[in-house]
Amino acid sequence: xxxxxxxxxxxRIAGISCILVFFSGICLAYYVARLPRILKGIxxxxxxxxLVLPPTVCGWLLLLVFGLKHPVGMFLNDVGIRFVMTWxxxxxxSSVVAxxxxxxxxxxxxxxxxxxxAWSGRTLGLSDTxxxxxxxxxxxxxxIIAGTVLAxxxxxxxxxxxTMLIGYIPHNTATISTTVYQLWRTNDEYHAFxxxxxxxxxxxxxxxxxxVYEKRGRERRRLL
Amino acid sequence: MSLSVHIEKKLGxxxxxxxxxxxxxxxxxxxxxxxxxSKTLQCIAGIERPDAGRIVLNGRVLFDSRSRTDMRVQxxxxxxxxxxxALFPHMTVEENIYSGIRYLKDKRERQRRVxxxxxxxxxxxxxxxxxxxxxxxxxxxxxxxxxxxNEPDILLLDEPFSALDTWLREQLLAExxxxxxxxxxxxxxxxxxxxEAYQLCRHIIVLEDGRVDSSGKVQDIFSAPPxxxxxxxxxxxxxxxxxxxxxxxxxxDWNLRFHPERPVPPGLCAVAIGERSFVxxxxxNGQTVTVETILERPFSWLVQFxxxxxxxxxxxxxxxxxxxxxxxxxxxxxxxxxxxxxxLHT
Numbered sequence: 112x113x114x115x116x117x118x119x120x121x122x123r124i125a126g127i128s129c130i131l132v133f134f135s136g137i138c139l140a141y142y143v144a145r146l147p148r149i150l151k152g153i154x155x156x157x158x159x160x161x162l163v164l165p166p167t168v169c170g171w172l173l174l175l176v177f178g179l180k181h182p183v184g185m186f187l188n189d190v191g192i193r194f195v196m197t198w199x200x201x202x203x204x205s206s207v208v209a210x211x212x213x214x215x216x217x218x219x220x221x222x223x224x225x226x227x228x229a230w231s232g233r234t235l236g237l238s239d240t241x242x243x244x245x246x247x248x249x250x251x252x253x254x255i256i257a258g259t260v261l262a263x264x265x266x267x268x269x270x271x272x273x274t275m276l277i278g279y280i281p282h283n284t285a286t287i288s289t290t291v292y293q294l295w296r297t298n299d300e301y302h303a304f305x306x307x308x309x310x311x312x313x314x315x316x317x318x319x320x321x322x323v324y325e326k327r328g329r330e331r332r333r334l335l
Numbered sequence: 336m337s338l339s340v341h342i343e344k345k346l347g348x349x350x351x352x353x354x355x356x357x358x359x360x361x362x363x364x365x366x367x368x369x370x371x372x373s374k375t376l377q378c379i380a381g382i383e384r385p386d387a388g389r390i391v392l393n394g395r396v397l398f399d400s401r402s403r404t405d406m407r408v409q410x411x412x413x414x415x416x417x418x419x420x421a422l423f424p425h426m427t428v429e430e431n432i433y434s435g436i437r438y439l440k441d442k443r444e445r446q447r448r449v450x451x452x453x454x455x456x457x458x459x460x461x462x463x464x465x466x467x468x469x470x471x472x473x474x475x476x477x478x479x480x481x482x483x484x485n486e487p488d489i490l491l492l493d494e495p496f497s498a499l500d501t502w503l504r505e506q507l508l509a510e511x512x513x514x515x516x517x518x519x520x521x522x523x524x525x526x527x528x529x530x531e532a533y534q535l536c537r538h539i540i541v542l543e544d545g546r547v548d549s550s551g552k553v554q555d556i557f558s559a560p561p562x563x564x565x566x567x568x569x570x571x572x573x574x575x576x577x578x579x580x581x582x583x584x585x586x587x588d589w590n591l592r593f594h595p596e597r598p599v600p601p602g603l604c605a606v607a608i609g610e611r612s613f614v615x616x617x618x619x620n621g622q623t624v625t626v627e628t629i630l631e632r633p634f635s636w637l638v639q640f641x642x643x644x645x646x647x648x649x650x651x652x653x654x655x656x657x658x659x660x661x662x663x664x665x666x667x668x669x670x671x672x673x674x675x676x677x678x679l680h681t
Contacts, residue, residue, distance in 0.1 A: 230382050231421035233408040235435050235485050249425040 113302070116282050117290040118309065120198055124286060125267040128205040132262045135206075136213030137255065141243075144221045162211035166271025169208055173276050177203070198284055200277040205266035213262040220254025221247070257321055264317045268310070338489055338521055342378050342388035342398075346371060351385075351545040357489075361515065361522040363536030363553065365529065365568050371545040372525045373418075376491045379523070380415045381408035393488055414487030418494045420478035422466035428477050429453065429462040435485040448484060455517060456480040471499045472507050476514070483518060490515075492524045496531060508534055529570050533557055541565045561600065563679045566607040573652045574679070577606040584678065589652075590644040593620050596673045600680040607677040610637075610655040617670025627651055629663045636664055 143154050161169050177184040177194040187193065194200035224247060232242040248255065270288040277284040279293055287310055294303035337357055344351040351371040366372040377383040379390055381397065384405060390398040392413070397406045422431050432449050439445045453459055456476045466474055475495065482490060495511060496504045512535055515522060526532050532539050533553055540550040543564035549556065560566040566574055575588040579599060585592050586606055623643040630637040638654040656664055 225419075225421070227417050227419065227421040228423060230380075230408070231415065231417055232423075232434070233382075234380055234411075234413060234415040234487075235481065236409045236412075236438055237434065238409065241437075246423055250423075 113305070114281070117285045117287050117306070120201070120284070121267055121286040121288070124198065124201040124205055124269075124273075125263055127199075127202045128209055128266040129259060129263040131202070131206050132210050132213045132266070133259050136210060136258065136262070137217050140214050140217035140221055144218055158214050159211045161207050162215070166208055166269065166273075167275060170204060170272035170275025173204060173207065173272060177276070194276060196277050196280065196284060198277065201269075201273050201284060201286060204272040204276045205269040208269050208272050209262040209265040212265055213258040216254050216258030216261065217251070220251035220258075223254075224251055253324070256324060260317055260321050260324075264314060267313060267317075337391075337393060338379070338523070339389075339391045340375070340379060342375070342385035342390065344374065344378065344383070344385045344387075346374060346545065349545045351375065353542070353545070353547055355540055355547055355550065357521045357523070358538060359521060360537040361524060361535055363532040363539040364523065364525045364542055365532045365539050366525075366527060366542030367564075367568065368527055370542045372527075372542045373493055375542070376415070376493050376523065376525050379489075380413045380491060381406060381411050382415075395488075412486075412488045414482035414485060414490040416475075416478055416482055416490070416492045416495055418497055420466075420474045420498065422474060422478055422481075424466050427463050427465055428458055428469070428473075431466070431477055432480045432484055435481040435483075452480045452484045456483075456514065471503055472510070475499075475507065475511070479511075479514060487520075489520055490518060490522045492522065494526055495524065496526075496528065504531075511535065527568075529557075529568060541568055559597075559677055560607070561680060563605050563607075563681065566605075566677065566679055571607045571609060571677070573608040573610065574605055575649065577603060577678075579603055584676075588646045588649040589642055590622070590646070591620060591642075593673045593676065595676075595678060597676075597678055599678055602680040603678055604681045605679045607679055608652070608671055609675065609677075610653045612671050612675035613654040613656075613669040614671065615664070615666045615669055617672075619670050619672055620676070621668050621670030623668050624666065626666060631663070632658075634658055638664065638666070640666075640669070 139158060143151055143158070146154065174195070175181060177187065177200070179185060179188055179193070179195055184195065194203050228246055228250065229242050232246055233239075268288060270292070273286060274289050274292075279285055279289045285293070287306055291303055291306045291310070294306065337359075339356045341354045342351065349371070351374055353371070353375050364372045364375065374383055378385045379397070385398060385400070387400040388398065389396070389400070392411070396402070396404050397411050398404060423434065426434065429449060432452055433445070436445055436448060439448070453462060456479060458473065458476055458480065461469065461473060466477065469477065496507060499507060508531060515535075524531070524535055536553050538551065539553050539556055541548040541556065541562070541564055543562075548564040549560070549562045556565055557569050560569050560571065563574060575586050577584050577586045579585075582594065583592050584595050584599070584603070584606065624640045625643060626638055626640045628639045630639070635658055636656050638656065639651045640654060641651050654669060
C-alpha cells in the first residue's frame with residue numbers, strides 16, 4: 112500500500128509558502144522599487160541572497176535563529192510555536208528559499224510599469240489602493256504569475272533547508288523530496304521511482320503552465 | 336474660471352520660474368523641448384512638486400509653499416491628457432471611460448453618462464475594443480472622453496499630437512478643436528508645434544529656458560513676435576543680431592542699415608524678416624543676392640540665398656514665393672520694406 116502523505120504534505124507546504132511569498136514578495140517589490148538607490152541596492156542583495164546561497168546554508172541560518180538552543184527559538188517554543196521538526200517549519204524553510212524568485216520577477220514587472228498610467232488614474236480621482244489592484248497588478252500580471260509559479264515550483268522541490276530544519280519524520284514532516292532520499296537510502300527503488308515520476312509530472316505541469324502563459328502574453332503583445 | 340500659476344522649480348541645468356494667469360478659453364504654452372513646458376503642466380496637476388510658489392484654480396489653492404499647501408492629485412480636479420494618452424491597456428474603451436466617473440454612486444446614471452460620452456466622442460461601436468486595437472486618433476478621443484467625463488475644472492493637454500503621424504495631425508487638429516467646444520472651462524495646451532498652437536489657442540505663452548519669454552493673443556505673437564525666442568518658435572528663420580545706432584538699426588551680419596518704421600523696443604537685440612516679406616528688385620533695403628539652393632514645394636518655391644556682402648559664417652536666408660509657373664524664380668536682388676522687418680528684444 113502506497114503512503115500518499117508526502118504528496119499531501121509537500122503540496123500543503125508549497126501551497127502555503129506560495130501564498131506567503133506571493134504577498135510578501137509583491138509588497139517588498141513594490142516598496143523597494145521606490146526606495147533611494149543605495150538603500151535599494153542593499154535591500155536587493157539581502158532579499159535575493161537565499162536564491163544564490165546553498166539551501167543548506169539557508170537551513171543552517173534558520174536553525175541559528177529558530178533552533179531550540181537559541182533565544183528566538185526558545186522564546187517561540189515557550190509560546191507554543193516550534194519550527195524545528197514540524198511541518199510548518201517546512202513552510203518557513205520553503206518560503207525563505209522561494210521568496211527571491213517572487214520578489215525579483217515582481218520587481219522587474221513593477222519597474223517596467225508605465226508610471227503615467229498611475230498618474231492618469233490619480234488625476235481621475237482614483238485612490239492609490241484602487242490603482243494598485245485594478246491597474247498596476249493587471250498590467251504586471253504576466254510577471255507576477257510567472258513569479259508565483261516559479262516560487263511554487265521552488266517550494267515544492269525544496270530539500271536542503273527543509274531537511275536541516277524539519278528533518279524526516281514519516282507521517283509528520285516527510286515531503287516528496289525528503290522521501291525520495293529516504294527511499295533511495297533504504298534501497299526501496301520501486302517506491303523511489305514512483306515518487307520521482309510524480310515529481311517529474313508536477314514539474315512538467317508547472318513549466319507547461321508558464322510556457323502557455325508566456326505564449327499567450329506574446330500573442331497579446333503582438334496584437335497591441 | 337481662472338487659473339493663476341506662479342512656480343519656481345530647480346531642474347538640472349536651469350530653474351523653472353513661471354508666472355501666468357489664464358483669461359478663459361484655450362491657452363497655449365509654446366516652447367522648444369526642454370523649455371520646461373511639460374513640467375509646468377505637471378506642477379499644476381500635482382505630478383511634480385514645485386520648490387516654491389502658488390497655484391490657484393478657481394479660488395481653490397492647489398499649492399502654496401508659504402502655507403505648505405500641497406493638495407493631492409486626486410483632489411485637484413485637473414484633467415490631464417498625457418502625451419501617450421496613458422489609456423489602461425487591459426481595459427476596454429468603455430471601461431477606460433468608466434474609470435473617469437467611479438466617484439458617481441448611481442450605476443444607471445453612470446452608464447448613461449458613459450454611453451453619452453461615447454457618442455459625443457464618436458466612439459460608437461468601439462466600446463469593447465482594447466486600446467491596443469485602436470488607431471491613434473481613436474486613442475486620443477478615448478483619453479479625452481475619459482478626462483471630460485470626470486468633469487475637471489481645467490483641462491491640460493500635453494503635446495496632444497506628438498504620438499501621431501503628420502498626415503493624421505491636421506485632420507485631428509480640426510477634430511480636437513471641435514470636440515473642445517463641448518468643454519466650457521479653461522484649457523491649457525502644451526506644444527512645440529506652431530500650427531497646433533495657432534489653430535487651437537486664443538492666447539499663447541512662449542516659454543524659453545524655464546521662464547515666460549512673451550505672451551499675448553495668438554495672432555499678435557505670430558504676426559509680430561516680440562522676442563527672438565518667439566520669432567524662432569513661430570517659424571521665422573531669418574534672424575540676425577542688430578543694434579540701434581543713432582536713429583538707425585544696424586544689422587552687421589547682413590550688411591544692412593535702415594530707418595525703423597516700427598516702434599523700437601528697449602533692449603533691441605535682433606531683427607527678423609519673414610520668408611514671404613522679400614520682394615525681388617525692390618530698392619528699399621535692396622541688395623544683390625546669390626542663390627544657393629531652390630527647393631520646390633507643392634505650391635511655392637523656397638529659395639535659400641546669401642546677400643552679396645553678407646558676413647561669412649552666418650546662416651543663409653530663406654525666401655518663399657508662390658508658384659506662378661513651373662520655372663524656378665530667377666532673381667538678382669531682393670529688397671524688403673522696413674515695415675516688414677521685425678524688431679526683437681531679449
